[in-house]
Amino acid sequence: MTDTSIPTTIAPQVLLVNHFKTLKLPTFAREYEKVGNECARDDVDYARYLLRLCELESIDRERRNTERRIRLAKFPVTKSLDTFDFAAIPGLNKPLVLELMRGEWIDKRENIIALGPSGVGKTHVALALGLAACQKGMSVSFTTAAALVHELMEARDEKRLRTLQKQLTNVKLLIIDELGYVPFTAVGAELLFEVFSRRYEHAATLVTSNLPFDEWTSVLGSERLTVALLDRLTHHAHILEMNGESYRLTASKKRQKQTVQTKSIEKEDARPI
Known part of the structure; x- marks a missing residue:
């Protein structure tokens, strides 16, 4: 019979992080302790704790997917x-x-x-x-x-x-x-x-x-x-x-005009009093 119990020599936190990596849940791995402490402090039940983690993972995953789509689009620059x-x-x-x-x-x-x-x-x-x-x-x-x-x-x-x-x-x-x-x-x-x-x-x-x-x-x-x-x-x-x-x-004309104005002011300032 196979023993499926968790080895007592390995900390639960290490096993959790390994499972998160296997399941591709990087935000869970990064935030589970922090969110857990916040929920314990605010007396939030386990279902809402999981909900908060899932929401964070979903938001972060969409951000990463968007960044990936932008990268694959090969825009020369990003403009809105x-x-x-x-x-x-x-x-x-x-x-x-x-x-x-x-x-x-x-x-x-x-x-x-x-x-x-x-x-x-x-x-x-x-x-x-x-x-x-x-x-x-x-x-x-x-x-x-x-x-x-x-x-x-x-x-x-x-x-x-x-x-x-x-x-x-x-x-x-x-x-x-x-x-x-x-x-x-x-x-x-x-x-x-x-x-x-x-x-x-x-x-x-x-x-x-x-x-x-x-x-x-x-x-x-x-x-x-x-x-x-x-x-x-x-x-x-x-x-x-x-x-x-x-x-x-238009920008070039504006720069030329500013250059002319600047030189004119410098000439005026350079005149002897």
Whole structure:
């Protein structure tokens, strides 16, 4: 007969921590003594003691999962709408952007296309929407159009294209930034089209571009391919028109003006009295 009793030579605390690790309950291991002392002090029964531990574990687990989703998304930087200046882009539909932050468009497998010149905050909005999706438990992948095409062509050469295509198809939200800055080869454009085609009505895609739709042929190289791509991308899409002056250009002008003013003041101070 097997003896299942707990060895008396091992402290219960050590066994508890080992069980917590086995069951993957790190917050239990970290907090059980502290919460136990608090409950004993407040005369809280064992059920509420366990409830407090479970709540702490749940909160901490969601935090870790969110951090993991953000890490896997490969955002170049983490940005939210808290730092976005809507006043600088008066033509942008702010109520729509705030509504999109709820993420229902992702569940509906819809798309977003943000159009506008360089520097108006298209990437900022895309990053904020991607962050919100991660916080709501959705898988996200961020890439630029040029990097994605390069990755697709590399995968094709290494005979792992199907694996990559499957990954790109199954991610809940795919963000493709900066479509329009670099023209693609015929093969690259076809591989990119295949990504959009596979995700059509299967998962949500967000695209930012500095070009209006009628100029996308200059990047994709084929009018037939462009029409087919736009047909899929815009079928269930929210269009964000972001026209305005570049944030970077505005900041540069502001710095130049401040420099001129500073030099003028220094000259005035340097004049002999």
